[in-house]
Amino acid sequence: MAKTAKTAKLPRKVYNDEILRLQAELVKLQEWVKAEGQRLVVVFEGRDAAGKGGSIKRITEYLSPRVARIAALPTPTERQRTQWYFQRYAEQLPAAGEIVLFDRSWYNRAGVEHVMGFCTHEEYSRFLHQCPIFERLLVEDGILLRKYWFSVSDAEQQRRFEARLDDPMRRWKLSPMDLESISRWEQYSQAKDQMMVYTDIPEAPWYEVESDDKRRARINMISHLLSTVPYYEVPPPKIEMPHRPAPSGYVRPPRQTTLVPDVASDLF
Template sequence: MTLPELPDDHDLIRRIQRDLADGYDEEFEMELEDRSIDDLAAGGTRVPDEAEKEYRRRYFRELFRLQGELVKLQDWVQHTRQKVVVLFEGRDAAGKGGVIKRITQRLNPRVCRVVALPAPNDRERTQWYFQRYAAHLPAAGEIVLFDRSWYNRAGVERVMGFCSEDDVEEFFRSVPEFEKMLARSGIRLIKYWFSITDEEQELRFLGRIHDPLKQWKLSPMDLESRRRWEDYTKVKEEMLERTHIPEAPWWVVQAVDKKKARLNCIHHLLGQFDYHEVERPEIVLPERVRHEDYLRQPVPASMIVPEVF
């Protein structure tokens, strides 16, 4: 039996480098989501000027550096058995999903997971309000990111009339106690509000309307929220005032510039922990065991995915 020819060192290094580059290309693919109205109007052919290219280079350098720190934070959380909850709140199209993607992009989904709950069903509407959120709280060594949270009651539910003012008042009485209970149980709770201007939200909604890859993001609720901008402003201001407590303060992220908002939020999140790099044992790839009588069976042609590309 003839053994397969092994690649030389130069070829092996080149293939490893290509594999690493493929991993980072994921971030560039995600940048499609940041296309502007100008990009769309130009059919995706607009050429960025040198200042914009340099801005993007600096952004990616900082993003990859911060993501490296997030990996260290993840290892520290797992090693020290911390319990971490991070809430992301803000208006529709404020950029919450974008920063969550960049946080989780290089992390282990068994350690860091995202919770984005749909509207409550009939059964859940009869439960204690916090019950369906409590089911997703972390165990030791876990980080949970809530893409919207129990603060739905103080925001969208209130503005859209899905709950009564009595329900809202009960929420405001209960939420500080609920969050203090979380703190006493050892959960670190961090709350972010992503702030954008009226004009920026309009621009982002127009971008979604005219971009076939983003139209799915627009729901009738999003469009109605646009009409009720001022109502959302009023309830947001009251929410921040009444739920900003020492055990779980609010942090406001200026999010008109998406890239700066991501970097600033991740940098701030890292700064909330006195973490350190966890020492790992050296990893040595073992030699593959080979047997002369081993014969790999061919895969039937009918099972092969056609190589169109």
């Protein structure tokens, strides 16, 4: 069956023009966050290979790493396992004038930990109870919290896994846990549906992104994010380039360091 105009893959030229425009708006958003002392948290969740990482890269491409930070936490240490579950995530929350993008978040407990048996039923149940409370506290304290779930079909996920397997530059993205998710597709579906029942709350609703077309998903997600934040363009400070002073007669000594070889000259 031929794709309709609505689901056809977004043309690259259209995508490139629009993503650049949106990235310019993200820079304005960044300056507003700094000027107003806002705290913005964006949560990226979804199945493996759903396109979360690519969207995060496009968002941060032109932003200052001093303002926009990616939080992608590793497996908890033995000490962290004894802490309150949300504690290590709370440590990553932004201060005034900062943006934090969670490449997976506290929702690990409702997804992979629950499905793979890495947490107990009691810990899972406690998470579903505490998560809405935790997020309400964040919003009540003034944090702008946005949560995005990237949805990908089983066929498209399979195609992306196979593409990673055949690409030495992206093979590192394919972990044993990713492959395990293929055989546990329905269990992950059930976990996601249960998670939404408990955590799709008015104060911090979930927004779902259809991501079989990565270009379309990035455009839709970034556009939506921008539409939910009341940012405005902050006038940049006036900067004048200083005049370069005339040479004073200083003679530099011969170079003491080792010069990097000019291998680029061998390319043409």
